[in-house]
Amino acid sequence: MDSTPTTGPAAAPPTAVCFRHPGRESYIRCTRCDRYACPDCRRDAAVGYQCVECVKGAARSARPTVTRFGGRAAALPVLTWTLIVLNVLAYLAELAGPGIVDRFSALGQSVVGPDGGYYTVDAPYLPAGYHAVGIAHGEWYRLITSAFLHLPPTQGLFGIAHIAVNMYWVWLLGRVLEGWLGRVRFLGLYLVSALGGAVMEYVLAPDQPAIGASGAVFGLTGAYVVMARRIRHDPLDSGRLLGGSLVWLVVSAGFTSWQGHLGGLLAGAAVGAVLALAPNRSPRGRSAVQAAGTVGVALVLVAAVALKTSDLLMNTPWS
Numbered sequence: 021m022d023s024t025p026t027t028g029p030a031a032a033p034p035t036a037v038c039f040r041h042p043g044r045e046s047y048i049r050c051t052r053c054d055r056y057a058c059p060d061c062r063r064d065a066a067v068g069y070q071c072v073e074c075v076k077g078a079a080r081s082a083r084p085t086v087t088r089f090g091g092r093a094a095a096l097p098v099l100t101w102t103l104i105v106l107n108v109l110a111y112l113a114e115l116a117g118p119g120i121v122d123r124f125s126a127l128g129q130s131v132v133g134p135d136g137g138y139y140t141v142d143a144p145y146l147p148a149g150y151h152a153v154g155i156a157h158g159e160w161y162r163l164i165t166s167a168f169l170h171l172p173p174t175q176g177l178f179g180i181a182h183i184a185v186n187m188y189w190v191w192l193l194g195r196v197l198e199g200w201l202g203r204v205r206f207l208g209l210y211l212v213s214a215l216g217g218a219v220m221e222y223v224l225a226p227d228q229p230a231i232g233a234s235g236a237v238f239g240l241t242g243a244y245v246v247m248a249r250r251i252r253h254d255p256l257d258s259g260r261l262l263g264g265s266l267v268w269l270v271v272s273a274g275f276t277s278w279q280g281h282l283g284g285l286l287a288g289a290a291v292g293a294v295l296a297l298a299p300n301r302s303p304r305g306r307s308a309v310q311a312a313g314t315v316g317v318a319l320v321l322v323a324a325v326a327l328k329t330s331d332l333l334m335n336t337p338w339s
Contacts, residue, residue, distance in 0.1 A: 213239020
């Protein structure tokens with residue numbers, strides 16, 4: 021007699037669970053690695069979903085977007101806003117401590133008396149209680165700190181307009197140049213331009229204290245003109261910018277530091293030319309040329325400071 025084998029209930033298929041959370045059921049697979057992923061561990065993709073690990077891996081392997089001049093592209097002009105904030109914070113610090121302007125302005129050399137006032141001393145030595153201050157006497161930081169200070173409100177309307185106008189131009193030029201250069205190159209341009217303005221002031225008028233971001237602003241203008249002509253893209257009208265800057269350079273000679281404006285313009289144009297004209301045979305080679313050229317302009321400015329310092333100390337009787 022034939023016997024028919026009896027069969028029990030069918031075995032249940034194994035439960036699909038998230039590869040990161042074994043306690044969570046999931047029946048959706050990553051389109052790249054084919055692992056199951058729960059809603060917290062997957063992301064929408066062009067086709068289906070990808071797990072978070074594959075998304076991270078793709079982000080690490082993706083090549084960053086490069087700007088026209090070799091920098092890393094940034095969606096927002098973060099550095100431009102940071103520079104504006106730093107200038108505003110420095111201005112607030114001036115209001116809290118008025119002595120900050122005297123301490124950090126671009127002063128070449130002077131003598132401070134016991135009362136804190138500035139004096140001219142013709143004697144071969146300094147009287148007791150008097151001491152020398154300024155860039156020529158080791159205070160080189162003034163070359164940069166002066167670019168973040170502005171005239172206080174006690175100077176009348178022009179005092180407030182000083183920082184307002186400068187920050188407007190930093191915003192106007194900075195958001196374009198930061199987009200073209202990336203943050204690192206833009207920061208180098210800004211600082212070397214500021215240094216160029218302070219150095220020209222020091223070389224031509226060492227006894228005249230100066231403050232303001234005007235040197236940096238003129239430097240950004242010079243760089244913008246060079247680079248806009250290079251790429252034939254000119255959203256801010258470089259001819260109008262340069263013409264207006266030169267007119268202001270002449271008009272302002274009677275009441276502002278034209279030396280700082282001129283120095284910033286020349287330094288910024290020089291750095292802009294380096295950044296714009298560096299050969300583009302390879303990304304690393306281009307970056308190396310741009311870095312070397314920017315540092316070279318800064319070294320020329322440092323050499324000018326050293327020569328002027330030597331001249332001042334040799335011709336100052338009490339030094």
